[in-house]
Amino acid sequence: MMIQCKNVQKYHGAQLVLSDISFDIGHGEKAALIGRNGCGKTTLFHLLKGNESPEQGSIAIQKGAKIGLLEQIPAASADETVYDVLLRPFAAVLEWQNRMRSLEALMSDPAHSSDAEALAGWLAEYGRLQEQFERADGYEVEASVARVASGLGIPHPQFSRPFASLSGGEKTKVGLAVLLLEKPDVLLLDEPTNHLDMGAIEWLEQFLGEYGGTVLAISHDRYFLDRLVSKVIEIEDGEAFIYHTNYSGYQKEKEERLLLQFAHYQEQQKKIKQMQDSIKQLIQWGNEANPPNAGFHRRAASMQKALDRMVKLKRPVLERKKIDLRLQQEDRSGKQVLLFEEVGKAFGERCLFRGVNALLRYGETVMLLGPNGCGKSTLLQMVLGSEDASEGTIRLGSRVAVGYLAQQEHPEDNRQTVLQFFREQARIEEGEARGKLARFLFYGPDVFKSVASLSGGEWTRLRFAVLMEQKPNLLILDEPTNHLDIDSREMLEEALEEFPGTVLAVSHDRYFINRLADTIWSMEQGGLRIIAGGFDAYQARSADARTQAAPEQSPSLPAPSPAKQRISISKSVPAHWEKEIHCTEQALSELGERMMDPAIALDAEQLIALHEETERLKEQLEQLYDGWMNSTL
Numbered sequence: 001m002m003i004q005c006k007n008v009q010k011y012h013g014a015q016l017v018l019s020d021i022s023f024d025i026g027h028g029e030k031a032a033l034i035g036r037n038g039c040g041k042t043t044l045f046h047l048l049k050g051n052e053s054p055e056q057g058s059i060a061i062q063k064g065a066k067i068g069l070l071e072q073i074p075a076a077s078a079d080e081t082v083y084d085v086l087l088r089p090f091a092a093v094l095e096w097q098n099r100m101r102s103l104e105a106l107m108s109d110p111a112h113s114s115d116a117e118a119l120a121g122w123l124a125e126y127g128r129l130q131e132q133f134e135r136a137d138g139y140e141v142e143a144s145v146a147r148v149a150s151g152l153g154i155p156h157p158q159f160s161r162p163f164a165s166l167s168g169g170e171k172t173k174v175g176l177a178v179l180l181l182e183k184p185d186v187l188l189l190d191e192p193t194n195h196l197d198m199g200a201i202e203w204l205e206q207f208l209g210e211y212g213g214t215v216l217a218i219s220h221d222r223y224f225l226d227r228l229v230s231k232v233i234e235i236e237d238g239e240a241f242i243y244h245t246n247y248s249g250y251q252k253e254k255e256e257r258l259l260l261q262f263a264h265y266q267e268q269q270k271k272i273k274q275m276q277d278s279i280k281q282l283i284q285w286g287n288e289a290n291p292p293n294a295g296f297h298r299r300a301a302s303m304q305k306a307l308d309r310m311v312k313l314k315r316p317v318l319e320r321k322k323i324d325l326r327l328q329q330e331d332r333s334g335k336q337v338l339l340f341e342e343v344g345k346a347f348g349e350r351c352l353f354r355g356v357n358a359l360l361r362y363g364e365t366v367m368l369l370g371p372n373g374c375g376k377s378t379l380l381q382m383v384l385g386s387e388d389a390s391e392g393t394i395r396l397g398s399r400v401a402v403g404y405l406a407q408q409e410h411p412e413d414n415r416q417t418v419l420q421f422f423r424e425q426a427r428i429e430e431g432e433a434r435g436k437l438a439r440f441l442f443y444g445p446d447v448f449k450s451v452a453s454l455s456g457g458e459w460t461r462l463r464f465a466v467l468m469e470q471k472p473n474l475l476i477l478d479e480p481t482n483h484l485d486i487d488s489r490e491m492l493e494e495a496l497e498e499f500p501g502t503v504l505a506v507s508h509d510r511y512f513i514n515r516l517a518d519t520i521w522s523m524e525q526g527g528l529r530i531i532a533g534g535f536d537a538y539q540a541r542s543a544d545a546r547t548q549a550a551p552e553q554s555p556s557l558p559a560p561s562p563a564k565q566r567i568s569i570s571k572s573v574p575a576h577w578e579k580e581i582h583c584t585e586q587a588l589s590e591l592g593e594r595m596m597d598p599a600i601a602l603d604a605e606q607l608i609a610l611h612e613e614t615e616r617l618k619e620q621l622e623q624l625y626d627g628w629m630n631s632t633l
Contacts, residue, residue: 002027002065002186002214003048005240008057010043017043019238021057025231030208030215032225032247035235036320037457037485041218044235045069045188048216061186068184070192074175076163083159085174086145089182093138096129103129104614139585142622148177151203152196153372169195180207189217193224194482197372198508220486222247223510261316268313275307322487324439325464325495329473334398335362337474337502338383340528343392345378352378354391356528358521362397362473365496365503367513369538370523376506377407379523380476383504396474403472405463407479407506411451418454418462419447426469440465456483464492473501481509510535584621588614 001024008021017040025031033041046052047059049069061067076085087094103126112118137144149156152173158166163174172195179187187208193201205227208215216233219225225232225247232243232250243250279300286296337360344354352375360366368376381387382394384404396402414421423433437447440461454462460483467475475496481489493515496503507513513520514535522529522538531538591614 001025001060002029002062003216004058004060005044005048006058006060008044008047008054008059010040010047010052010054012043016238018054018235021235021238021240023233023240023242025214025216027062028212028214029231030229031217031231031233032229033216033218033233033235034220034225034247034250034486036487037455037483039235040238041235042190045190045216045218048186048188065185066182067186067188068179068182069188070176070179070190074163074171074178078162078164080163081159082154082161082163082166082174083145085163086149086154086159086177086181087141088178090136090138090141093133093136093141096133096136097138100126100129100133108612134589139588139621143581144181145177148180148207151200151207152177152180153200155373173200176204184213186214186216187211189215189219191218191220191483193219193221193508195372196508198369198510199371201508201510220481220484220489221509221511222486222489258316258318261313262318265313265315268310272307272310272312275303279303279307320487321441323441323461323464323491325468325491327468327475327495327499327501328471329499329501330401330471331399331473332500333362333400333473333502336360336397337362337364337400338397338504339393339395341393341395343379343382343394344390345375345382345387346390351526353523353526353528356392358528358530360502360504362502363500364518365505365516366519366521367517367535368504368506368521368523369508369513374523376523377478380404380478380504380506383476400474401470401472402474402476403467403470404476405460405467405478405480407482414451416451417448418442418451421451422447422462422465425466428469436469437462437465457485457488460484461488475499475501475503475505477503477505477507479506479508481507481512513538581621581624584617584624588617588621591617 003023003025005021005023008018009016010018021044033044035041043052046069047054048061049067051069074085103122106112107119107122107126133139146156149159154170154173154177158170163171166174176189176192179189192204196204201221201224205224208217208228215228217225217228227246229246230244232245232247234241234243234250234254241254243253245253282296282300282303286293286300289296338358339360340356340358342354343356345352346354356379368379370376378387382389383396384402416424418437419430419433422437423430426433426436428436434447442458442462442465449458451459451462460480480492484492489509489512493512496516503516505516517534517538520531520534520538522531522542529541531541591610594610
């Protein structure tokens with residue numbers, strides 16, 4: 001076992017968060033930790049990482065195992081760049097590399113060529129460092145950083161930016177990259193797909209599927225869970241329930257379990273009722289006997305003891321409280337809701353998109369897809385009037401009333417309570433406001449929480465409560481499922497299915513898209529492609545486009561020659577670059593082995609020649625890395 005929890009209990013203040021958590025996770029296993037927002041999933045992660053201790057129970061992690069926890073935003077100094085942060089997992093490797101370069105300079109200095117003892121000592125140290133460097137895949141540091149950054153959608157031009165200048169989502173993405181590059185034995189991932197576009201999510205699924213370590217992920221992304229995990233651990237009422245399957249299998253198995261538990265509960269309740277009736281009857285017979293019969297009373301007492309010793313089954317909760325989201329429109333709009341004619345947007349010399357032509361009709365649900373940074377949110381802002389089009393026109397149809405849900409964190413400087421915020425936005429009295437907030441799971445003292453203290457899920461629920469009061473006929477939603485638990489996502493999907501108006505949504509939630517989309521608007525290559533149908537049609541169209549765009553495979557290249565000549569760096573497919581990189585790294589490794597040869601150790605002239613060749617290949621390798629990264633952007 002890699003992780004073992006036994007009867008773990010944890011309080012937050014006076015509140016019991018986890019009452020009895022027990023589960024095992026084996027080496028290399030991929031598991032999901034699911035449950036409603038606030039059930040204690042993140043608390044359990046901090047217990048596993050060792051940041052907190054349980055009040056009762058025990059947590060055992062395999063001795064010597066390295067645990068990596070995805071923090072929301074990594075800490076960094078003001079002068080650290082994104083690349084500096086990405087190189088953190090390789091601090092020791094880079095230190096060895098710097099010392100090796102210093103030793104190479106010393107050994108190649110003619111002034112030291114006659115000092116055989118010093119040369120032997122430097123060479124011995126160099127050999128030890130090189131062995132450590134190669135064991136840690138030191139020659140692949142730059143390639144590893146580039147591969148993970150590219151997969152997660154961290155663009156190469158961002159490497160030189162100060163880390164502090166990034167947005168919260170960008171910082172979280174870099175934090176995920178750092179964690180993956182660290183390669184811990186246990187990966188604890190808290191909502192890893194948030195802030196990733198669809199391509200990055202699919203890359204992460206493949207990466208984690210091939211990852212040799214253990215993965216435990218908190219996620220509400222149902223596609224992600226189906227493709228990755230083989231075990232589901234559900235936290236409910238402070239306890240852990242284990243399902244040896246993926247998410248779809250969990251749904252089916254949980255329903256079957258609940259029905260079976262309810263049948264057992266009903267059977268036990270029937271037996272308890274029969275025993276209670278028998279006890280009552282025995283007491284009555286004993287009292288009515290003349291003279292009173294103590295035997296009846298003894299039998300009643302014995303039966304009561306048996307009843308008291310019986311382990312009572314808890315009544316299973318078949319239907320838990322969910323958000324009550326009923327989206328209505330005040331008045332329907334005209335048939336043509338939104339029209340784009342040759343719309344373009346540029347910021348200075350950077351053109352996001354141009355030539356966008358599209359028509360949104362009443363009653364349609366359209367999903368706006370595309371990689372991060374392609375301009376999806378900008379396009380929504382243009383529809384709302386917050387941004388001007390650089391060219392073309394955007395027209396709203398007649399009687400269109402817009403309701404907008406932004407992709408935003410809750411305002412940290414807002415000192416209003418939930419009740420105050422909702423009353424101000426909805427313009428209703430306190431009694432009515434509290435009743436409506438209860439439909440969004442804000443009960444009792446919850447309404448007096450400050451807006452600044454809300455979790456991401458609570459903030460989203462509060463904004464949906466406000467949106468429902470506006471009764472728009474055009475809903476514009478920017479990542480509406482972010483931070484919502486699975487129950488709330490399903491209620492949102494049901495509400496949108498029943499909504500009579502029009503929906504334009506940006507989302508990377510493939511389950512959400514698959515269930516709701518009538519049409520896909522795909523932003524790609526600076527334009528907009530319209531795909532009739534839902535997510536399956538979009539996937540098929542994207543697969544066809546990738547197949548048609550794939551160039552022919554380049555011929556294999558021979559291994560680099562040790563002669564002093566440079567490989568011609570030209571545009572090629574990523575696989576070609578990787579082959580050249582591999583060959584150059586292999587040549588560097590062979591040079592390192594030659595420099596460790598005792599026959600060469602005291603030959604200063606040969607050492608200098610080998611050192612010069614090593615430096616040349618390193619410079620060549622850097623050019624190959626640059627070419628590879630440019631070809632993948």
